[in-house]
Amino acid sequence: MEALFYVFSIITIFSALMVITMKNPLTSALYLVLCFFALAGFYVILDMQFLAAMQVLVYAGAIMVLVVLVIMLLNLSKIKKIKADLHQIFIAVIILIILFAEIVLYITKGSLKKPTGIYTRALINKVGNTQIIGEFLFTKYIFPFEVASILLLVAIIGAYLFAKKKY
Amino acid sequence: MSVNGYLIVASIIFCIGALGVLMRKNLIVVFMSLELMFNAANLGLVAVSSYLNLIDGDIFVIFVMVVAAAEAAIALGIAVAFYREKGTVDIDKANELKL
Numbered sequence: 001m002e003a004l005f006y007v008f009s010i011i012t013i014f015s016a017l018m019v020i021t022m023k024n025p026l027t028s029a030l031y032l033v034l035c036f037f038a039l040a041g042f043y044v045i046l047d048m049q050f051l052a053a054m055q056v057l058v059y060a061g062a063i064m065v066l067v068v069l070v071i072m073l074l075n076l077s078k079i080k081k082i083k084a085d086l087h088q089i090f091i092a093v094i095i096l097i098i099l100f101a102e103i104v105l106y107i108t109k110g111s112l113k114k115p116t117g118i119y120t121r122a123l124i125n126k127v128g129n130t131q132i133i134g135e136f137l138f139t140k141y142i143f144p145f146e147v148a149s150i151l152l153l154v155a156i157i158g159a160y161l162f163a164k165k166k167y
Numbered sequence: 168m169s170v171n172g173y174l175i176v177a178s179i180i181f182c183i184g185a186l187g188v189l190m191r192k193n194l195i196v197v198f199m200s201l202e203l204m205f206n207a208a209n210l211g212l213v214a215v216s217s218y219l220n221l222i223d224g225d226i227f228v229i230f231v232m233v234v235a236a237a238e239a240a241i242a243l244g245i246a247v248a249f250y251r252e253k254g255t256v257d258i259d260k261a262n263e264l265k266l
Contacts, residue, residue, distance in 0.1 A: 005172065009172075009176045012176065012180060013176070013179055013180065013183070016179075016180050016183040016184070016203055017183060019183075019187065019196070019199055019200065019203060020183060020184075020186060020187030020190070020191060020196065020200055020203075025193055025195045025196055025199075028195075028196055028199055029195075029199065032199050032202065032203070035180075035203065035206070036206065039206050039209070039210060042173070042176075042210055042213070042214075043213055046173075046213055046214060046217045047217065048213055048217070048225055051213060051225060051228055051229075054229065054232060055209075055232075058232050058235075058236060059202070059206070059232070059235070062236060062239075063202065063235065063236060063239045066239055066240070066243055067195065067198070067199065067239070067243065070195065070243045070246055070247060071195060073247060073250075074195070074246075074247075074250050074256060075250075078254075078255060079193060079195070079255070079256055082192050082193050082255070082256075082257045083192075084190065084191070084192060085192070088189070088190055089190045091189075092186055092189035092190040093186065093190075095189065096182045096185055096186045096189070099182060099185065100178060100179070100182040103178040103181075103182075104175065104178065107171055107174050107175060107178070108171065112170065112171075112218070113219065115218065115219050115220045116219055116220070116221070117219055117220035117221035117222070118220060119220050119221060119222050120220050121217070129225075132222055133222065133225060133226065133229070136222050136223070136226050137226060137229065140226075141226050144230055148230060148233045148234075151233065151234065151237050152233065152236070152237055154237070155236075155237035155238075155240045155241055156240070158240070158241050158244065159240040159241055159243075159244040160244075161244075162241065162244030162245055162247070162248045163244045163247055163248065
């Protein structure tokens with residue numbers, strides 16, 4: 001498990017770096033798919049196989065297919081010529097180094113809360129993580145679940161309106 | 168592996184995603200960096216909820232995935248409309264509100 005964690009973190013961080021540095025957006029998209037698969041590996045290590053399957057199906061499947069389709073619609077040779085601004089990159093890197101230092105300080109200096117719940121890994125593996133997630137989703141979280149359906153309806157209408165020729 | 172390791176990895180991915188949003192000018196790559204930030208948040212939620220023996224974080228991840236799917240549809244619709252209007256996806260060309 002320890003070795004798998006390091007392997008997945010190296011793959012994830014490397015592919016995330018490649019996503020933001022590659023010139024060709026199609027290469028970035030393929031590295032992003034690799035990043036999503038490595039993150040699904042993290043979920044498997046954490047005993048959440050259902051979420052790993054959702055990650056591969058929804059992110060690496062649906063969303064990335066949509067992205068690649070849109071890249072296909074656009075003119076790739078024109079997109080590749082977009083120049084980066086060195087001054088902007090410099091400021092962004094400094095901001096992000098400070099942000100990362102703050103987050104790491106917060107994580108390492110803080111003290112962890114004691115585990116409070118009853119859903120230990122043994123219980124989740126005994127009952128099955130899909131069943132537990134389903135029970136929570138349709139009892140305690142039924143209202144957010146219904147709101148999510150309205151959000152998806154709004155997204156369908158919005159995407160249609162944006163893609164229309166004339167407003 | 169302790170929960171701290173997962174949180175450090177999640178924060179690294181989040182910072183890389185935010186860096187991509189701030190420094191790239193291609194609308195599609197900015198959108199992909201946003202997806203990276205979503206995924207970093209998901210990893211943190213799953214790790215903490217696994218550490219605290221709770222399920223609520225995992226449910227939240229499912230809702231984040233719903234929002235990300237809706238956002239993908241809208242954002243790519245905007246990208247296509249922008250490309251049709253300007254003939255490029257350089258976000259510096261989106262300057263019509265400028266005085």
